[in-house]
Amino acid sequence: MKPLLTVSGLKTHFFTDEGVVRSVDGVSFIVSEGETIGIVGESGSGKSVTALSIMNLLPYKKGKIVEGDIMFQDQSLVGLKPKEMRAIRGNDIAMIFQEPMTSLNPGYTIGDQISEAIRLHKKVRRKEARKRSVDLLTEVGIPNAERMVDEYPHKLSGGMRQRVMIAMALACDPKLLIADEPTTALDVTIQAQILELIQKLKNDSNTSILMITHDLAVVSEVCDRVIVMYAGRVVEEASVKEIFESPSHPYTKGLIDSIPSIDVEVEWLKTIKGNVPIPSQMPTGCKFSPRCQYAMERCTKEEPELTRFESGQKSRCFLAKEVKDETTIIRSQELEVALSD
């Protein structure tokens, strides 16, 4: 598969009165054409800042990409002029956010807003844009699209508004759709419907999707591959199957154990103790060590590298032992024991 988006060694820092916040600290991954990649991790792990870095939407002067590159096809997105980035945003890359109301303008009808998104990038007449808006609303499952196109956003429910946002994002047939917690603000039934819609989009088009979520269950529904982030770093990368069947990082294992089970009558939620470290109090060594039940002395002193298994799975943990060369590792006995309970 051809790479569409290549993020390499990305470091995005914020310059605040309290000091430098290293929100994203050396993140690399690839999204290939037609692929759906999940980025998971608890709140504060750097997922949204990664997305905003890609979209060039970091707060002016405060947030900066200090190292690394973001390539979209053959073009670097880092350092693009606002005008150059506007041509890509919405056209080649579109993004949907957690709270659709903040991205919809309450003063315009949804039809006007979708039409504007279309006319910003494509030279079409107003009438044609309106027709396309109705088609898009129908496509994302809005009933009576002919009538709804003239409604204002506040008349719609949260789930319907998120559908409108998806319709807007799809207006120009983007090559990459970034969805940052698109279902988090919605109730469970609506969440399932939106995921179904994203699944349909994935099946019907060749759009690549970067699905950002704190919820591994969402990942299992729609993603091909998963990147697990912790404290601004990638700690594991694997196929969805590998993540659930043989996670290679204690943090991933903790996330999986935190998914509530419906099979067991009384299920005690096993959650990972402690919190994501705040940037000003980053532990030395492995950033997960204060919360890791397998932490060894070495873990508090040295930070493990993200290392690749023979299968392609990657893990940032000392329990994965180097055997072949610097980039290929297999599971060590200790890791098997640690992760099998």
Ligand SMILES: Nc1ncnc2c1ncn2[C@@H]1O[C@H](COP(=O)(O)OP(=O)(O)O)[C@@H](O)[C@H]1O
């Ligand atoms: N505008 C900002 N100024 C300072 N720090 C920020 C800003 N935005 C995000 N951060 C910090 O960056 C870290 C990662 O945040 P974020 O990417 O939003 O996490 P996630 O999306 O994974 O929940 C957090 O520690 C957060 O406090």
Ligand code: SF4
């Ligand atoms: S390197 Fe050590 S502390 Fe970090 S996840 Fe692995 S075992 Fe736990």
Ligand SMILES: [Mg+2]
């Ligand atoms: Mg976020």
